[in-house]
Amino acid sequence: MINPTIFFDIAMDSEPLGQSSETTENFHTLSAGEKGFGFKVSCFHGIFPGFICHSGEFTCYNGTGGKAIYGEKFDDENFILKHMSPGILQFKFFICAVKVEWLDGKHVVCGKVKDSMNITEAMVCFGSRNGKTSKKITFAECG
Template sequence: MNESDFFRVGRIVLELFKDVAPKTVENFRCLCTGEKGVRPSGKRLHYKHTIFHKAVSQFIIQGGDVSNFDGSGGESIYGEKFDDETFIIKHDKPGVLSMANGGPNTNSSQFFITTVPCPHLDNINVAFGEVRAGFQVVTEMS
């Protein structure tokens, strides 16, 4: 794929809950800004040029693969993976921002936004924010 295969659909504004999940929020924030620089592999720790690689109607949109850009990779600012921080925030409404993972304590850079309530994700995925503006962009992608 090349850049001409993709298109912009709009802006999503997120609120991050630093008081509840400070480590998770810091990972996401730094990946947004790119301020942690380059990984040992030489690739940048940055969401720039990543895509939403997964969109499931009536469920989620998912993105943030900073390694392979296709959903098969990811890396955190703390190393390859980091532990689950908290399960206080529930997936009880559309627009919840949460970490994607491959099981307990496997958070990296991939994240998702719910398009409907997803209580079955509670105590499995670390939610750490929510959509404050641009939810129509989320629904358009799903």
């Protein structure tokens, strides 16, 4: 499967913010919950305005755990794609709120927000310098 499109319905305190779309097999499978685990109802445990919205950790829900469809960990595939614009997606994962080229070669890019970047921009408003969110931001639905 090359460049599959998946969706996330993002909610703030259970109120829908909108729907966005992204890519990659692991990401797709975790989004769809095809293995019995994944992103649905997990949260964004860190939102850093002017930087990233951090999520994708659905085992401890605080950024310390993690799991992939391939097991606990899997090797970085490559560093071909770059952190060249807002909307870049990376695993454990985070959505870049701005261009973050200094992350190139350190984190594998796995996709890019296809539409609805305004949802990421709205989420950033509820973050802080230390990443703590003022509202609970979750994946209300995904697939």
